[in-house]
Amino acid sequence: MTLIAPSIKCASVWGAQPGYSQMAYNITVNGTARAVDVDEDTPLLWVIRDELGLTGTKFGCGAAMCGACTVHMDGQPLRSCSLPISAVSGEITTIEAVDGPEAKAVQQAWVARDVPQCGYCQSGQVMSAVALLREIPKPTDKDIDLAMNGNICRCATYVRIRAAIHDAAKLLEA
């Protein structure tokens, strides 16, 4: 018999001391100011999903290694599973509200190519792709691979993701 705690690496990143300090945090999500009363170490992902009921943003690894939880903070992509609520410093946009020419082009291209298979990672893929096109309107394959490498797709829809980003770039040009 041995005494060991279950191995939960994702949780240990922020520690797990009971009775963490708690307070209401004011954040802006999809253009709306929200107050949430959660522990300071609560990852933004679980605030978005469990507190605000926005479930388009997914949980895949809990450790910023798969990109399924990608949202935008002030337009920049970030992994919401690894950003504690206390560190949120900008306006958050999720898949439910991502908008603008790049978002429209990406979503249109994604559907036209039937990119998704299971679809679970695709919110994160779309958020990363939109951020890429805002930065580089006409990306090369290499630009795409660099920008999208943090987003795992276990169905391996990668060839279509590449093609759809090129399609979206063409749509933006037109």
Added chain:
Amino acid sequence: MGIEDIRLSRRSAIGGAGALVIGLALPAAGRAQGAAKAARPIDPNAYVRIGSDDVVTVFVKHIEFGQGPYTGLATLVAEELDADWARVRAEAAGSNPAIYGNVSLGGIQGTGGSTAIASSYELMRRAGATARAMLVQAAAAEWNVPPAQISVEKGVIRHKASGRSGRFGEFAAAAAKLPAPQDVKLKDPKDFQLIGKTGVRKVDSADKTNGKAKFALDIQTPGMLTVVVARPPRFGAKIGSFDAADALKVRGVKAVKALPSGVAVYATGMWPALKGRSALKIQWDENGAEARGSEEMIAQFRAMAQKPGAVAAKTGDVDAALAAGGELVEAEYVFPFLAHAPMEPLDGYIEWDGKSALARFGSQIQTLDHAALAKALGVPMPQVKIETMLAGGSFGRRATAVAHFATELAEAAKAIGPGTPVKLVWTREDDIHGGYYRPLFVHRMRGAVKDGQVAAWANDIVGQSFAKGTPFEAMMVKDGVDFGMIEGAHQIPYDIPAFRCTVQDDPTPVTTLWWRSVGHTHTGYAVECFVDQLLEKAGKDPVAGRLAMMAKAPRAAGVLRAVAELARWNGPTAANGRARGVAVVESFNSYVAQIAEVSLDENGEPKVHKIWCAVDCGVAVNPDVVRAQAEGGIGYGLGHALYAEVPLVKGAAAVSNFNDYRSLRIMEMPEIEVVIVPSAEPPTGIGEPGVPPVAPAVANALARLGRQRPARLPMVRPA
């Protein structure tokens, strides 16, 4: 809450009173199976409903986790119905094997073995044709014209002579009152408008691009608690004792309960549940736990493989042929435990009121899950309803013979007591640590080349059977040989005068499972690497040499020729420091050949530039879905062959997440070109068959770059 209520609520929710709903009996084989089980009341369930709004909704008996049955089965119905594809929707059917049983899986309702399209091709077309006949009959009665003079096109019913026409929705209510015709004529394939055509877009892409698609993780109801479970790190261990005091101090944690599978923490959300779980102090009872690690098991399997096991197939006298002179060729291939690691880890939702239950999750074998839920809750099956959710991948993981997830879900509901809905969520670490792996395997290969011909082939396989002792044993195990361990190795497409394949299994407490393409995950590699090695020894071209031995395998030879043509094969040497390798594998009655173009990067790791792929899966119901599955299968097969292993150390997984259980990423994804070989054969599967050829094709290319074909997977191993 019984099965009847499901349909009532579904009808009233969408179709209303004016809906035409079509149900059909199972084909003979499935009916016999259903009848043998008897007892269950006949449920006149439905395959298709046409609403007064013209929307055609197809109820899909298979789970959708990316392989495309929502689109494929809807296409089959829409084709015979002559529906307007833009108005066709798909949703999950209920759990009822009497109606939705899979004849390819012994009559239970479930998805596996790449059987969704094959088992639905006639059935769903008949459903569409029946609905069409009833709509035509209703229109004929309304217009007082003979039904034979009525035509249907893209959701519009027309009588040319009188100039009358109407949409489906206008006749749905009248058609619903008519008796369903017993004999309907199916279309001649030359008249197909949707089946086999390009440009039939998937039914679920938009919702999977804007965040609207709902998975089990997304279920939230009032009063619901999120549950995570601490399970023993070592396989075969159990809870000894635990102290929940600190966990219960975490804000949001509502309860901690012992389940048969581990210690469950119930909380108001995922984060407090995880914090609560971290705060548990658990003493595991490790009597009976696995003590070995992968290395010890591999050593044992290698030793066992020195002797032949149970004979799975045999032609001629292999021992004599191996001893008869010529050049002896030997190889050994070692395959690691693999996790499926679907993007959405296992999760599910359940409501339990003490008498009946509603479970909503990605159920892959509904009938076994249904039975497990009912058993754990101690109620008859009709008291349990399953709603099959979209699932974020599976690759086999959501289908277990023991229905362990459904059982844990029911136990979680039972432990907290009636009236509290719960959502049970596995984390990625739970998933990677949680077993149900592709088993570890060793293949020992011996062959002889004599006078430039492959004269002998002996393949001794050692691994773990996951079918023995489960409901699938009757289907998969014959004379002590588990078909799932040897498929692809005992019948190879090559004519070899002396051939033998044997198998031994070694049970362990490590839970193992099918994994996308099952036995072919390892047999495809062993066979296709070894034949390539033998041909190299014989001085033959990998493509021409294979073809010369494939007289009895015309369809496998067909895809091999097709891929060679697609890639303009001109031998294994390519320019720019690259080489090419080829492999061809039949799996699940489909045939796939691939050519890989590979180089070595600055770290000496394989860089796969391009895969050419030829597929023969009979009639390709939706060619673009077939291509997508080939692409995805290649990526899945390649990623694991290059990078993935769950090493066990002292009976516990030594990797945890995507940092050390490495997944293929976009940078490593090769360019892919797919050709579908035209075929009039009945459709077979494509969810799995894209996987097996890629790893041996890459290995065979490496052999032409001065490397050995990797004897142990993954090819890229941590230093």
